[in-house]
Amino acid sequence: MDEPELDGQRRKEVLRQCLSVGVATGTYGISFGALSVAAGLNLWQTIALSSLLFSGASQFAVVGIVAAGGSGAAAVATSTLLGVRNSLYALQMSRLLRVNGLRRVAAAHLTIDESTAVGVAQPEPPAQRLGFWGTGLAVFVLWNLMTMVGAVVGNALGDPKQFGLDAAAPAAFCALLWPRLKSGDARAVAAVSAVIALVVAPHAPAGIPVLVAAFAAIVAGLLPSAPDARG
Amino acid sequence: MTLWTTVLFASGLAFALKLVGYVVPHHMLDHPVISRVTAMLPVALLSALVAVQTFTGQGGVLTLDARAAGVAVAVTALLLRAPFLLVVILAAATAATLRALGWG
Numbered sequence: 001m002d003e004p005e006l007d008g009q010r011r012k013e014v015l016r017q018c019l020s021v022g023v024a025t026g027t028y029g030i031s032f033g034a035l036s037v038a039a040g041l042n043l044w045q046t047i048a049l050s051s052l053l054f055s056g057a058s059q060f061a062v063v064g065i066v067a068a069g070g071s072g073a074a075a076v077a078t079s080t081l082l083g084v085r086n087s088l089y090a091l092q093m094s095r096l097l098r099v100n101g102l103r104r105v106a107a108a109h110l111t112i113d114e115s116t117a118v119g120v121a122q123p124e125p126p127a128q129r130l131g132f133w134g135t136g137l138a139v140f141v142l143w144n145l146m147t148m149v150g151a152v153v154g155n156a157l158g159d160p161k162q163f164g165l166d167a168a169a170p171a172a173f174c175a176l177l178w179p180r181l182k183s184g185d186a187r188a189v190a191a192v193s194a195v196i197a198l199v200v201a202p203h204a205p206a207g208i209p210v211l212v213a214a215f216a217a218i219v220a221g222l223l224p225s226a227p228d229a230r231g
Numbered sequence: 232m233t234l235w236t237t238v239l240f241a242s243g244l245a246f247a248l249k250l251v252g253y254v255v256p257h258h259m260l261d262h263p264v265i266s267r268v269t270a271m272l273p274v275a276l277l278s279a280l281v282a283v284q285t286f287t288g289q290g291g292v293l294t295l296d297a298r299a300a301g302v303a304v305a306v307t308a309l310l311l312r313a314p315f316l317l318v319v320i321l322a323a324a325t326a327a328t329l330r331a332l333g334w335g
Contacts (some may be wrong), residue, residue, distance in 0.1 A: 057267030072232025090252020167301025171322030
């Protein structure tokens with residue numbers, strides 16, 4: 001594939017997104033580290049979750065269930081359910097990245113909400129790759145560093161909620177989805193899946209609502225793509 | 232299950248799930264219908280995630296708090312074509328300010 005290189009301006013733009021998502025997400029590692037140690041996991045188990053499991057929602061589920069006195073099996077099951085969406089992200093990232101061998105293993109490990117969101121938000125393939133790898137690495141490094149900080153000093157720096165970081169994450173995903181929503185099809189999928197998730201949320205365990213919403217994508221893909229009148 | 236077994240099992244399964252998506256042969260993913268579906272999957276999953284992160288609390292109960300206000304400000308900023316970083320900072324600042332004032 002012959003592709004033009006990214007010019008300096010675009011490169012900087014994409015890297016800035018990678019870094020801001022990395023910082024916003026990474027900071028939450030403090031919460032995770034603190035919660036994990038409070039739940040009774042030791043420092044090494046906490047670090048193992050952030051470096052090996054490396055998927056925020058699943059990690060919080062594991063320590064939450066352990067803290068509540070739940071069984072290991074329940075913790076593994078919930079964590080795994082929350083991880084299924086990474087498989088679905090991987091299908092699209094696999095098409096965009098076209099990687100093999102060790103790079104494929106590394107790409108798989110870094111496939112999470114944030115890296116996928118920044119990757120697919122870019123219109124041109126070199127920027128998609130830079131966005132995915134840049135965000136994946138930034139989140140990995142900062143998430144693990146902050147996990148250690150949280151595990152050692154606890155929540156001494158304060159609850160990330162105090163700084164509004166729990167609003168920063170969905171806001172960042174909105175901003176990343178924004179350019180895609182110019183297409184009427186994508187707008188419909190986004191709206192329908194958000195509604196599905198909210199309707200299912202009170203009635204299903206964590207992880208399920210988002211997965212059920214994926215049906216919106218399947219239906220949209222199966223329908224002949226509508227000529228885009230509005231968009 | 233010891234804690235270590237739990238940690239390692241959960242991690243192994245998480246990685247296996249991520250890898251599964253990458254070992255599906257490309258020629259299958261290149262089928263027009265499949266590629267339309269996989270292109271829409273991140274849009275559907277991330278929109279659902281935004282909805283859940285913004286509007287639900289403990290046990291998935293619908294909740295309206297400082298997060299919703301932060302995201303509403305972010306969407307307004309996006310409509311006004313604000314740059315990415317500003318959108319994220321405005322959302323965080325809105326939620327943080329409301330909480331400091333004792334709401335949500």
